[in-house]
Amino acid sequence: MGISERKKKILAAVVDEYIRTAEPVGSKHLAENAGLGCSSATIRNELAELVALGYLEQPHTSAGRIPTPMGYRMYVNELMERQKLSAEETEDLNRRLTAKLQELDDSISSVSKLASQLTNYPALALTAASPVTIERVDLIYVDANTFIIVLMLSNRTVQSKLVHLPVSVDQQMVQKLCALFNSGFTKITEDAVTPVLIHSTERAADDSMGLTSVIAAFIIETLTEAAEPSAYVSGENQLLNQPEFRDPDKAHRLMSFLSNGGYILPETAEGMVPADEVRVLIGPENVAEELKDSSVIIASYDAGDNMRGLIGVVGPTRMDYSAVAAKLSFLAAGLSRKLGGGEQPPEGMHNKLIIKGD
Numbered sequence: 001m002g003i004s005e006r007k008k009k010i011l012a013a014v015v016d017e018y019i020r021t022a023e024p025v026g027s028k029h030l031a032e033n034a035g036l037g038c039s040s041a042t043i044r045n046e047l048a049e050l051v052a053l054g055y056l057e058q059p060h061t062s063a064g065r066i067p068t069p070m071g072y073r074m075y076v077n078e079l080m081e082r083q084k085l086s087a088e089e090t091e092d093l094n095r096r097l098t099a100k101l102q103e104l105d106d107s108i109s110s111v112s113k114l115a116s117q118l119t120n121y122p123a124l125a126l127t128a129a130s131p132v133t134i135e136r137v138d139l140i141y142v143d144a145n146t147f148i149i150v151l152m153l154s155n156r157t158v159q160s161k162l163v164h165l166p167v168s169v170d171q172q173m174v175q176k177l178c179a180l181f182n183s184g185f186t187k188i189t190e191d192a193v194t195p196v197l198i199h200s201t202e203r204a205a206d207d208s209m210g211l212t213s214v215i216a217a218f219i220i221e222t223l224t225e226a227a228e229p230s231a232y233v234s235g236e237n238q239l240l241n242q243p244e245f246r247d248p249d250k251a252h253r254l255m256s257f258l259s260n261g262g263y264i265l266p267e268t269a270e271g272m273v274p275a276d277e278v279r280v281l282i283g284p285e286n287v288a289e290e291l292k293d294s295s296v297i298i299a300s301y302d303a304g305d306n307m308r309g310l311i312g313v314v315g316p317t318r319m320d321y322s323a324v325a326a327k328l329s330f331l332a333a334g335l336s337r338k339l340g341g342g343e344q345p346p347e348g349m350h351n352k353l354i355i356k357g358d
Contacts, residue, residue, distance in 0.1 A: 003053065003074075009036055010046050011055055012079040015067050019320050022243040024064030069283035069317060072295070076280050076321050083326040090330065093118070097334045109232040111311060111335060116235025118327050121315035122258050124233045127303045131189045132226040134219060139178040144168040149218050159222045167209055177205050181215060190223035233258050244293070244316040257290040258314065278325045283317050293317065297324050299332035303339050311335070 003011075013034040017025045027044035030036060036043060047065050050056040055071035058064070067075065085093070096114060115123035138150040145168060150160045180201050185193065193216060202212040236255045245251035281296040291314065298312035311332060313324055 003050075003055070006036075006038070007046055007050055007055075008074075008079055010034075010043060011050055011067075011071055012075060014047075014050075014056060014065055015071065015075045015079070018066055019318050022318060024059055024066050026064035029064070067317070069285070072282045072317055072321075073285075076282070080322045083322040085326055085330055093327070093330055094334060097331065097338065109234075111309075111331075112232040112234040115311050115313060115328065115331060116238060118331065119313045119315075119324050120235075120241065121238050121313040121319065121324070122233065122235045122255075123311065123313045124231055124258075125309065125311045126231040127307050127309040132223055133189055134186050134223070137178060137181040137185060137215075137219075139174045139181070139215070141171040141174045144170070147174050149215055151219065151222050153222070153226055155226060157226070159218075159226075161218050163214060165209070165211075169209060169211065173205070173207070173211070177201075177207065177211055177215065180205055181219075185216075185219055190220060190227065193220050193223070239315070242316050242318075244318065250293075254290055254294065254314075257288070278329050280321060280325070295319055295321070297321065297328055299325075299328040301332040301335040301339070303335070309335065309339075 010030065013030055013036060014025045017029070017034070027040045027047055030043050031038070031040040047056060050071070051058055051065060054068060055074060056065040057068050059066060096118075109125070112123045112125035115125065133154045134151055135154055136152040138148075138152075140148040140150060142148060142162075145165045146163065147165075147169070148160055148162050150158065152158050184197060184201055198212060198216045201207075201216070205212060236258045239245045239251050239255055245254070277300070279298045281291075281298070283295065284292055286292060286294065286296060293316070294314050295317045296312055296314045297319075298310055301309045301311065303309040311328060313319075313328065315324075
């Protein structure tokens with residue numbers, strides 16, 4: 001159901017004021033300060049209708065109004081002004097991003113810390129890798145009851161495992177298995193390591209001791225772990241600066257959720273945010289129960305080596321969506337240039353935000 005332009009202006013004024021003060025907004029204050037061009041009585045009637053429509057709520061009978069998740073969604077999608085970073089802010093963010101990426105070997109951890117510092121909210125940075133494959137398999141014979149599996153992965157990491165056997169095996173069998181695994185198990189993704197492939201390799205090796213299954217199980221385990229996204233959360237204690245989290249129990253629940261790896265970002269490739277979008281999830285739009293009273297803002301970046309990353313912040317539904325979205329958009333663009341090797345976008349390009357809900 002659409003609402004009138006006057007109601008939209010009043011709703012926007014309520015949200016802006018509530019973001020600024022964290023206090024319910026009354027009709028008298030709006031009439032005196034919001035420049036709406038209508039009387040306090042008219043504003044009071046419109047506020048009552050916005051409550052009835054579900055865009056606002058009244059915490060107490062004598063109190064002013066505060067936005068509902070539905071009101072915030074209308075505000076984010078249609079009403080808020082898109083902020084642009086000043087030249088000074090742009091220069092400062094570029095300087096801080098460069099310093100952070102040089103400060104630690106783990107760039108993604110640095111990114112989450114920087115996002116938290118820039119927005120004053122808890123932040124999470126995540127890199128989701130493209131499918132990983134085995135580049136080479138080495139089986140190193142140690143003695144009759146021991147060998148080492150060494151896997152070289154397409155993401156330039158190496159994994160190894162020492163295998164102790166209850167029976168003796170000769171070096172020739174280990175070399176034969178090594179050749180078969182390099183022939184059949186390299187350059188393929190985890191889903192291609194099927195029981196049929198394992199069984200055919202076992203038969204080709206004339207393996208009656210189950211070595212093939214041991215090696216294949218380690219390959220599957222390695223590929224599964226390599227495909228898991230790396231996530232880092234920073235600044236959980238920033239929540240304590242927000243009036244909504246003055247209740248120690250409420251703050252503790254959300255801080256524990258984040259500290260224990262609570263997932264705030266989309267988990268699947270289909271949930272990844274396109275590079276030209278900033279996604280906003282408001283209150284009940286979040287899947288996790290711990291985030292039902294919070295909002296999450298997410299942007300995507302090119303992490304290099306065929307990987308994509310997500311960076312997001314979580315805070316109260318009263319957060320300054322426009323300011324946070326502008327900073328995350330700029331930060332994501334900067335990360336794409338520095339990690340992904342992208343070119344500098346045209347002036348102001350990072351400020352062209354497309355903000356969507358879930």
